[in-house]
Amino acid sequence: MSPSGLPGIDYALNPYGGCEHGCVYCYAPEVLHTDWKDWRVVKVRSNIPDRLSKELSGLDGTIGIGTVTDPYQYAEKRFKLTQRCLKILKERDFRIHLHTKSDLVLRDADLLASMRGEVGVTITGIDEKYSKITEPGAPLPVKRLYALEQLTSRGIDTYALIGPILNHLEGNEKDFVDAVVSTGVKRVFIDSLNLRPQLMERLNRMNIRGSEEAKENIRKLAVDSGLIVKNVF
Ligand code: SF4
Numbered sequence: 001m002s003p004s005g006l007p008g009i010d011y012a013l014n015p016y017g018g019c020e021h022g023c024v025y026c027y028a029p030e031v032l033h034t035d036w037k038d039w040r041v042v043k044v045r046s047n048i049p050d051r052l053s054k055e056l057s058g059l060d061g062t063i064g065i066g067t068v069t070d071p072y073q074y075a076e077k078r079f080k081l082t083q084r085c086l087k088i089l090k091e092r093d094f095r096i097h098l099h100t101k102s103d104l105v106l107r108d109a110d111l112l113a114s115m116r117g118e119v120g121v122t123i124t125g126i127d128e129k130y131s132k133i134t135e136p137g138a139p140l141p142v143k144r145l146y147a148l149e150q151l152t153s154r155g156i157d158t159y160a161l162i163g164p165i166l167n168h169l170e171g172n173e174k175d176f177v178d179a180v181v182s183t184g185v186k187r188v189f190i191d192s193l194n195l196r197p198q199l200m201e202r203l204n205r206m207n208i209r210g211s212e213e214a215k216e217n218i219r220k221l222a223v224d225s226g227l228i229v230k231n232v233f
Pocket of ligand 1: 019020021022023025026027028068069070101
């Protein structure tokens with residue numbers, strides 16, 4: 001684990017390197033100085049449960065799971081590293097902050113419900129066609145909404161991460177916020193597009209841009225619906 005500067009997170013735990021979801025707006029490769037094409041090649045950190053057991057001794061605080069890559073990407077179905085780490089953290093009663101874009105998280109819903117902490121699910125829209133273009137390897141929005149609803153109904157402290165907010169949401173803000181509200185989630189974080197040079201080039205080619213207009217509309221609609229709304233940072 002590495003110490004984390006993210007708000008409310010003391011240590012970062014990422015069982016996988018790279019991410020199969022392949023979101024076109026992902027800025028992680030640029031932050032980590034990795035080629036965009038290599039980013040979708042997943043590195044399975046198979047010794048992470050053993051390392052975690054050793055490194056936890058003497059530590060205290062909240063463990064952020066999936067701070068850089070998705071802990072429930074498809075590799076997790078086979079390798080179960082996230083699940084094994086969660087079991088270790090549960091045994092030692094650590095507080096967690098887990099974030100994902102995948103409904104595979106439901107496999108571990110009972111485990112998560114028995115732990116201290118919070119779980120966030122990213123949802124960037126409800127248009128399936130658009131999701132297939134912008135998040136080609138990720139579960140469709142309807143599955144993520146279902147995951148959020150199920151986790152929330154089990155008493156897990158959940159939030160929806162709405163971001164990055166892109167131009168396709170302009171004019172569709174109401175339907176989108178209604179879908180999020182219908183999950184029963186009480187908190188949302190909203191996030192702008194984090195533009196980096198290579199990312200900008202890629203998105204320009206695809207005619208995709210961030211939308212502050214949609215962001216403000218979503219903020220207002222969410223507040224009016226009784227949700228607690230915060231910016232990501
Ligand atoms: S899920 Fe997150 S880490 Fe994975 S490609 Fe998408 S934005 Fe990047």
